[in-house]
Amino acid sequence: MSPCLGLTWHSQFKALWKYAMNLKQLSEYLNLSQTTVSRALNGYPEVNENTRTRVLKAAQDLNYRPNTRAKGLATGRALAIGHVIPVSNQHEMVNPVFGDFIAGAGAAYARAGYDMMLTLVPDQEEVRAYQDIKARGTVDGIIVHGPIINDERISLLSRIGLPFVVHGRSTDVNLPYSWIDVNNRGAFERGTQFLIELGHRKIALLNGLEHMDFAFRRRKGYENALRNHGVSIDPRLMRSEEMTEVYGYRAAKEMLSRSDAPTAFVCSSIITAIGVRRAVHEAGLVLARDVSIITHDDALSYLENGDDVPIFTALRSSVWYAGTEAAEMLLSLISLPSHAPKTRLLEAELIIGRSTGPAAT
Amino acid sequence: MSPCLGLTWHSQFKALWKYAMNLKQLSEYLNLSQTTVSRALNGYPEVNENTRTRVLKAAQDLNYRPNTRAKGLATGRALAIGHVIPVSNQHEMVNPVFGDFIAGAGAAYARAGYDMMLTLVPDQEEVRAYQDIKARGTVDGIIVHGPIINDERISLLSRIGLPFVVHGRSTDVNLPYSWIDVNNRGAFERGTQFLIELGHRKIALLNGLEHMDFAFRRRKGYENALRNHGVSIDPRLMRSEEMTEVYGYRAAKEMLSRSDAPTAFVCSSIITAIGVRRAVHEAGLVLARDVSIITHDDALSYLENGDDVPIFTALRSSVWYAGTEAAEMLLSLISLPSHAPKTRLLEAELIIGRSTGPAAT
DNA sequence: GAATCACTCCAAAGCGCTTTGGATATTTGA
DNA sequence: TCAAATATCCAAAGCGCTTTGGAGTGATTC
Known part of the structure; x- marks a missing residue:
């Protein structure tokens, strides 16, 4: 069942790396239980330092990474953030602002080890879409883009219990919610x-x-x-x-x-x-x-x-900066769910350029 | 254990919907096995039509959606496509082209029930990033953006065995691979x-x-x-x-x-x-x-x-059109993995506008 | 009347991980 | 020196789903 020569195992696994390896294989290779390997990888204290370094090295060498779905199932967290972009059906336009915002947010997610999920939602189906996202559990929280006046998504999301940060605000919504906006x-x-x-x-x-x-x-x-x-x-x-x-x-x-x-x-x-x-x-x-x-x-x-x-x-x-800030607000909201909503108002600078002059008289 | 009044259950669950319900609860509510409910929802033939409609109605009413992670674990598919955007560290620029491409692709994914994952990757870490994506199994395939001349990602991805479509081509790469490009x-x-x-x-x-x-x-x-x-x-x-x-x-x-x-x-x-x-x-x-x-x-x-x-x-x-086409190519590549790589060359139209005229003599 | 078949349905295993509740050495304390 | 504390490790349950391999009905066939 288990060949003794580490080398044999090693090369065997090496050859197999295109078919992603799992925790069981890794623990067999190391002659350790899955428990110990898992704990070693996740930094739990109850594991010998020698064992831990051995595990980490093997994981590195054999190119092991825990399967996201399995990890998510076990922990109940998705380690992913959703961005929901409303799309008017008439004209499927993507505001160029969106790209920069995403780039900023993406940088923050990468630092925190989160993935980023994008969902384009036709605006008639919004309610369904958000319920869907919540129920399917693909993300731990979402960024709401393009809020309109009295945006019903805000009360919907609060009701659903999915952490969110709005990029912008919504006039006439009186619930407390987290947002980042320009003045x-x-x-x-x-x-x-x-x-x-x-x-x-x-x-x-x-x-x-x-x-x-x-x-x-x-x-x-x-x-x-x-x-x-x-x-x-x-x-x-x-x-x-x-x-x-x-x-x-x-x-x-x-x-x-x-x-x-x-x-x-x-x-x-x-x-x-x-x-x-x-x-x-x-x-x-x-x-x-x-x-x-x-x-x-x-x-x-x-x-x-x-x-x-x-x-x-x-x-x-x-807007790039707003993206990173929004992402970080959301991440902290997720890690400390009890906290009150956070809000952030950014001021725009007035930059004097060459397109203005005194009114012709 | 199970109150007989459907109504009681119903309202009980209704109240609980913010805490997404699962298959077990749904099947208990219906007095059916999880197997049957699952089959009914996924359109398998071995289930009575009456039962099926009953199940579908209940799922609808109770706002049930299968948990993506669990489904993914069980089926081995992620039902998600990854978009990997190289980011030069010096200037974190996001080509505006990207937004439109994503919008096009997103429309195709939505039709097919796929999610879209975005990953921003600093170009030094590309190899690691792709191995990571494969090993973690978060996506079933990826779209490669911004190919350079002799792009090593192509051979890497073929080796790894992750289905992909390149938006663009890569001169000097001789492997067969799938791409869509403008001439x-x-x-x-x-x-x-x-x-x-x-x-x-x-x-x-x-x-x-x-x-x-x-x-x-x-x-x-x-x-x-x-x-x-x-x-x-x-x-x-x-x-x-x-x-x-x-x-x-x-x-x-x-x-x-x-x-x-x-x-x-x-x-x-x-x-x-x-x-x-x-x-x-x-x-x-x-x-x-x-x-x-x-x-x-x-x-x-x-x-x-x-x-x-x-x-x-x-x-x-x-580029919006290219996005939808790329997405559909990738989806079909995933569903029929044995097939040969697909390629698609789009021709650009020459549009005569008001910015050209005969050379001044 | 027994055997076959189609039709419905179900119990249980398994996907890859985390985590609970021990078990087994190894030290420590008095 | 023996009990108690500590340091390591492990078996097994469970996350929510799909899917395999039947089991239980009637209806049909010979």
């Missing part, structure tokens, strides 16, 4: 005020979809600034759409063709701002002189806002 | 030729990092076209970097300031092309008239290349 209202109020102080009065807002909470708050900030300075709020200068380049272009083109064209634009995304810039150029106007643009900037790695001198004057907040 | 060489040859036919002779290439296989092939295509038309290949007109906006801007700005400035640019990404456009404007030049741009376009949802009339003349190939 969107404050940022847009500041940005709009900055334009007003430059003398602009006709300031357009090219916002994201306003059932999304972040966009709703941004509009509030924009409106606050206008109100505080006695500038009238003109619905004709406000748009709310998916934040594409073409959207920025079209909206700006249309507005700039009016007799009472706006002299400044506040954009919710650098991509939209790029669209606005295109319209500005096409209209034969000059940025910062004829038309000013200020935009939110998520500091995406592929859309850096210039180098030394920023292209756009911007409200900057790194 | 990058052909596309860039066509695009460059298009510019030559418009009379351009000084054509710059703003490529991605050329250790990446796609970028290497694109350069080959570009060079082929120049050679075929007797245009000399000028290293001073060729750049190879991470495809950001700032890269396009800087490179174009520098080149346009020369006495023998290029009259056309071939870009590897629409984002880089946007940077070039910025430099062109800033130099007081007019697109299509003074300087032409042709770019690869991955048809990203947030970076649509205009609407009716494309902004850029482009070589278009939807």
Whole structure:
């Protein structure tokens, strides 16, 4: 049954390593019980240090790793975090923000030995999807993306008892819950005020979809600034759409063709701002002189806002950083489930770039 | 032990649903064996149709879902696909292409009942990471992203025996393996030729990092076209970097300031092309008239290349589509492991937009 | 009327791990 | 010197599921 020559075993297993080895094989190879090997690997104290090093070396040599599913079954934990991305069926769009956020979070998970699971969920099926995730037990907690106003997912998840952290917040939800968010209202109020102080009065807002909470708050900030300075709020200068380049272009083109064209634009995304810039150029106007643009900037790695001198004057907040922070909040929430919800409000920096200037008189 | 009133049980379980219920409970509730319930749920024939509908209804009502880990342990399959994204440590950049690809793949997985796992891997640790994934058995197969020239991951994965599909190919790897790729060489040859036919002779290439296989092939295509038309290949007109906006801007700005400035640019990404456009404007030049741009376009949802009339003349190939196709290839590879590797070469469309025109004479 | 068959259903083993509750040496204390 | 404490190790149960190998009905066949 068990050949005595370690070497024989060794080479035998070595040859077999493509068919992942298990604890039983490893313990037979070591002439130890599975219990002891398991304890040695997991750092329990009741195992001789010599034995432990022997076990660790063998595990290393034979390329052993515990099977995730089995470990999960036995411990009741999945060692995985889920990211649930709502997908509108009409347009299966993936906000580029998402990639950077995930990259940040992924780094944190890797440090903690957690896996990351992605689930795309059509928005009609959300309730089912979350129940599903909970019941199937594939993850220990989830990050909620793209919260809308009064997002029912929050009460659902609290009811279900699945730890979660929201990237963003949800206006009108009164339950306590964990979130990390940028101060969107404050940022847009500041940005709009900055334009007003430059003398602009006709300031357009090219916002994201306003059932999304972040966009709703941004509009509030924009409106606050206008109100505080006695500038009238003109619905004709406000748009709310998916934040594409073409959207920025079209909206700006249309507005700039009016007799009472706006002299400044506040954009919710650098991509939209790029669209606005295109319209500005096409209209034969000059940025910062004829038309000013200020935009939110998520500091995406592929859309850096210039180098030394920023292209756009911007409200900057790194979404990559938000990702790592959200991940760490969730991990600590999972390890200390009794604790109260954590919240974190990030401030956006106002970066002065080359897209703003005093209003033409 | 078992109260007779179905109602009692029902409400009892209903109250408990936040603590996911299991097969044993469900079968006790139904007064059936676990075997029968399992078979009923999984569509095996040896179960009465009445029983089956009764089981299905109860499962639905009590919100039962089989535990993924347990199911995986029992079946030996993970019902999950892994996506491994190499991350250079210096710059943790996430190519925006990735989001769209994932979205496409995710749709396919959802249809097939598979989960999606993401792993970010620092490129020094790749070998370990893949062995890890195999040994831990968390996924049934993986999608390999961002292949470089002579990518060692391919032979590693074949050796390990983990089904995989590469998004892209790897020059100099001679093993058979499954991949889906765009005809990058052909596309860039066509695009460059298009510019030559418009009379351009000084054509710059703003490529991605050329250790990446796609970028290497694109350069080959570009060079082929120049050679075929007797245009000399000028290293001073060729750049190879991470495809950001700032890269396009800087490179174009520098080149346009020369006495023998290029009259056309071939870009590897629409984002880089946007940077070039910025430099062109800033130099007081007019697109299509003074300087032409042709770019690869991955048809990203947030970076649509205009609407009716494309902004850029482009070589278009939807990465979202590539994602769904890759996913389906992998799924079929997993279900029929004996089959030979599948390969799929997608052609990029040449889209004529408003960024190209005849060379100024 | 016994044997065969199709139809339903079930008990129990097993997937690979952790962990409980000892068992067996080895030291220690008085 | 013997009991008690300590240090190591182990057998076996259990996590929630699938699946093997029957068992128990009636209905059908000869």
